[in-house]
Amino acid sequence: MPANPSIVSFQHHQSIGLITINNPPVNALSQAVRQGLLECLQEAESEHTIQAIVIACQGRTFVAGADITEFDAAPKPPFLFDVFYRIDQCSKPVIAALFGTALGGGFELALACHYRVAITGTKVGLPEVTLGLLPAAGGTQCLPRIGGLALSLDMMTLGKPRLALSLVEEGIIDRIIDTEPSAYTERVIEYSKELLNTGQGVRPVSAMPVNTTDDDKALLDQWRAKLAKKAKGQTAPQVIIDCIEDAIKLPFLDGQSNARERFLACKASSQSRAMRHAFFAERSASKLEGLSDDIIAGEVNRVAVIGAGTMGSAIAMCFANANIPVTLLELNKEALEAGLNRINQRYQQSVDRGRINAADLNRRMACIKTTCDYNDLADIDLVVEAAFESMEVKQTIFQQLDKVCKPEAILATNTSYLDIDTIASVLSCPEQVVGLHFFSPAERMKLLEVVRGNTTSPHTLKTAVELAKRIGKIAVVVGNGYGFVGNRMYASYGREAQNLLLEGATPAQVDKAMSDWGMAMGPFAVNDLSGIDIGYKARREHPGLPDDPCYFRPADLMVEAGRLGQKTGAGFYRYDPQTGQRESDPIAIERIRAEAIKLGVPQRESISAEHIQQRLVTALINEGRALLQQGIARRASDIDVIWLNGYGFPRFRGGPMWWADQ
Numbered sequence: 001m002p003a004n005p006s007i008v009s010f011q012h013h014q015s016i017g018l019i020t021i022n023n024p025p026v027n028a029l030s031q032a033v034r035q036g037l038l039e040c041l042q043e044a045e046s047e048h049t050i051q052a053i054v055i056a057c058q059g060r061t062f063v064a065g066a067d068i069t070e071f072d073a074a075p076k077p078p079f080l081f082d083v084f085y086r087i088d089q090c091s092k093p094v095i096a097a098l099f100g101t102a103l104g105g106g107f108e109l110a111l112a113c114h115y116r117v118a119i120t121g122t123k124v125g126l127p128e129v130t131l132g133l134l135p136a137a138g139g140t141q142c143l144p145r146i147g148g149l150a151l152s153l154d155m156m157t158l159g160k161p162r163l164a165l166s167l168v169e170e171g172i173i174d175r176i177i178d179t180e181p182s183a184y185t186e187r188v189i190e191y192s193k194e195l196l197n198t199g200q201g202v203r204p205v206s207a208m209p210v211n212t213t214d215d216d217k218a219l220l221d222q223w224r225a226k227l228a229k230k231a232k233g234q235t236a237p238q239v240i241i242d243c244i245e246d247a248i249k250l251p252f253l254d255g256q257s258n259a260r261e262r263f264l265a266c267k268a269s270s271q272s273r274a275m276r277h278a279f280f281a282e283r284s285a286s287k288l289e290g291l292s293d294d295i296i297a298g299e300v301n302r303v304a305v306i307g308a309g310t311m312g313s314a315i316a317m318c319f320a321n322a323n324i325p326v327t328l329l330e331l332n333k334e335a336l337e338a339g340l341n342r343i344n345q346r347y348q349q350s351v352d353r354g355r356i357n358a359a360d361l362n363r364r365m366a367c368i369k370t371t372c373d374y375n376d377l378a379d380i381d382l383v384v385e386a387a388f389e390s391m392e393v394k395q396t397i398f399q400q401l402d403k404v405c406k407p408e409a410i411l412a413t414n415t416s417y418l419d420i421d422t423i424a425s426v427l428s429c430p431e432q433v434v435g436l437h438f439f440s441p442a443e444r445m446k447l448l449e450v451v452r453g454n455t456t457s458p459h460t461l462k463t464a465v466e467l468a469k470r471i472g473k474i475a476v477v478v479g480n481g482y483g484f485v486g487n488r489m490y491a492s493y494g495r496e497a498q499n500l501l502l503e504g505a506t507p508a509q510v511d512k513a514m515s516d517w518g519m520a521m522g523p524f525a526v527n528d529l530s531g532i533d534i535g536y537k538a539r540r541e542h543p544g545l546p547d548d549p550c551y552f553r554p555a556d557l558m559v560e561a562g563r564l565g566q567k568t569g570a571g572f573y574r575y576d577p578q579t580g581q582r583e584s585d586p587i588a589i590e591r592i593r594a595e596a597i598k599l600g601v602p603q604r605e606s607i608s609a610e611h612i613q614q615r616l617v618t619a620l621i622n623e624g625r626a627l628l629q630q631g632i633a634r635r636a637s638d639i640d641v642i643w644l645n646g647y648g649f650p651r652f653r654g655g656p657m658w659w660a661d662q
């Protein structure tokens with residue numbers, strides 16, 4: 001019997017030994033699980049009536065990985081690989097019964113088993129790279145042996161889980177079982193008996209050769225170059241390739257020993273610590289501390305979106321993607337048609353890229369109804385207003401909604417800046433108003449700021465957060481204040497970038513410094529892409545602009561000169577009319593320099609990349625600190641989640657507040 005049978009248990013099913021892991025919520029491989037597995041394996045192997053062993057799990061998923069909460073402490077034996085190697089060397093066939101998400105150490109456990117079966121819909125993957133790590137428990141040596149080099153490079157360096165069904169042909173999954181979950185274990189036991197009856201025995205992966213070809217070196221080099229760009233500045237992806245190369249060149253145990261050493265180095269690195277912080281920060285962001293468990297989220301079966309412009313139609317897609325019927329409302333048929341065409345086009349692009357199939361497109365389009373009549377919103381559970389960014393327009397819409405919607409309907413606004421309480425003030429039910437601030441492109445960006453106004457009720461808040469999860473967003477609850485958290489910090493960051501231009505830096509210099517630092521794009525490239533006039537107009541409506549003649553002066557200057565960004569062929573940069581290629585523009589640089597002299601801004605002789613990076617990141621940190629002090633952001637880690645998921649802040653730096661703490 002294992003020391004802790006409630007976590008890992010062992011049962012006889014005639015000739016089959018069933019080892020079951022029960023470590024909620026995701027069966028992570030904690031020390032107790034590793035110990036339990038080892039003890040149960042020993043028992044199963046020594047029991048002469050047992051001829052084959054099944055490893056299964058209780059709960060909602062097969063093992064989802066090593067226990068990440070243990071990574072900050074010194075590792076405690078038995079070590080994962082030692083347990084898995086024991087499985088590999090077992091004298092009786094061992095079969096993994098996969099379901100849910102078999103990830104990281106969970107998939108490595110499966111790879112160490114001699115056979116793998118999966119229930120329909122199971123996903124498997126090695127996402128360690130997303131935590132700045134590499135698969136440490138044999139995965140780097142097992143997967144190339146079973147699935148080959150190309151698949152290993154893809155799965156380990158990109159970290160994206162795959163459907164088990166798609167790995168049957170690759171020889172990784174031996175059988176897909178299509179059954180009710182309640183009958184699954186029984187079916188796996190039948191499969192194990194079938195293996196025994198057909199005389200199939202152990203199949204240790206450690207004894208398998210890696211299929212090599214003359215092209216292997218070129219393939220590895222190709223991936224090294226690709227990841228140097230795609231995962232710029234990150235260590236783990238390159239180290240994973242070194243481990244895969246070892247799988248080709250070295251005996252199994254030597255390759256594994258190198259992988260283990262490299263894993264320990266990655267685990268101790270600032271990059272992995274930052275990425276692990278990001279993992280837990282994202283999970284705590286949607287936790288509503290202080291809210292009683294008695295508060296139940298409302299049911300949301302029908303949604304409406306007001307406004308079929310770029311944002312409104314993308315928000316409608318978010319609901320259709322999650323199979324939630326959505327009604328799109330516009331002032332006239334032409335605007336509705338334009339919105340529907342836009343949606344159809346975007347879905348078609350996804351079909352062309354192989355992300356969804358034609359049936360998905362049709363199903364999603366069928367989820368979207370259109371109307372020009374507010375009376376059609378009478379049975380809607382939640383409305384998202386995504387109209388023009390003007391208080392007057394929004395208040396008029398909310399007054400209409402107040403008249404037609406059922407009394408319990410939740411009324412959300414997608415405003416990026418405006419005061420939620422002023423919007424709510426025109427309603428008879430202000431407690432049902434909440435901000436749902438989507439980020440563009442809304443159908444792809446994971447972030448959703450859920451803005452809690454003074455009157456927003458706990459029930460409304462909980463319903464909004466639950467809905468966000470249903471549509472696959474990472475919800476962060478923020479307080480009500482101009483620009484909320486993300487955009488207010490972005491304004492400070494932008495202001496500092498603009499000041500640097502006035503001091504003599506060029507847009508290209510600032511952008512390069514920030515993208516070298518790891519930002520997805522530099523601030524001026526972003527500005528040109530989204531349109532410099534958007535911020536210009538927002539500043540004109542801002543009730544409390546600082547009394548500073550330098551405040552966003554370069555941006556205002558560009559707009560006044562008709563240079564609105566990419567859409568006008570010039571902004572902070574100029575764009576080649578044929579290729580759209582971005583180029584530095586001496587005219588813009590000279591204009592800004594002349595203005596700086598007029599404003600009396602002292603010119604710096606040279607500005608280093610480090611100086612630029614420090615100024616911009618410090619601006620973010622200071623604004624983040626103020627937001628925390630004012631209670632608009634609830635936790636420092638929430639700010640990190642917002643910047644990682646909404647503004648392209650490098651995940652391997654953990655977010656601005658994590659960075660500040662280091």
Ligand code: 3HC
Pocket residue numbers: 025026028064065066067068069080101103104105106108127128131133134135136137139280283284
């Ligand atoms: N270790 C410890 N805790 C984990 C965990 C793990 N590997 N995976 C998830 N959890 C925890 C979460 O923190 C969360 O805890 P909370 O309720 O206290 O906030 C709880 O489990 C549920 O997680 P989610 O909210 O994420 O639940 P979902 O159902 O949305 O997602 C999941 C489930 C797809 C399994 C997702 O949790 C996930 O992706 N987990 C991480 C998978 C992973 O990265 N595995 C690799 C780990 S590293 C490794 O294995 C190294 C090896 O090579 C040695």
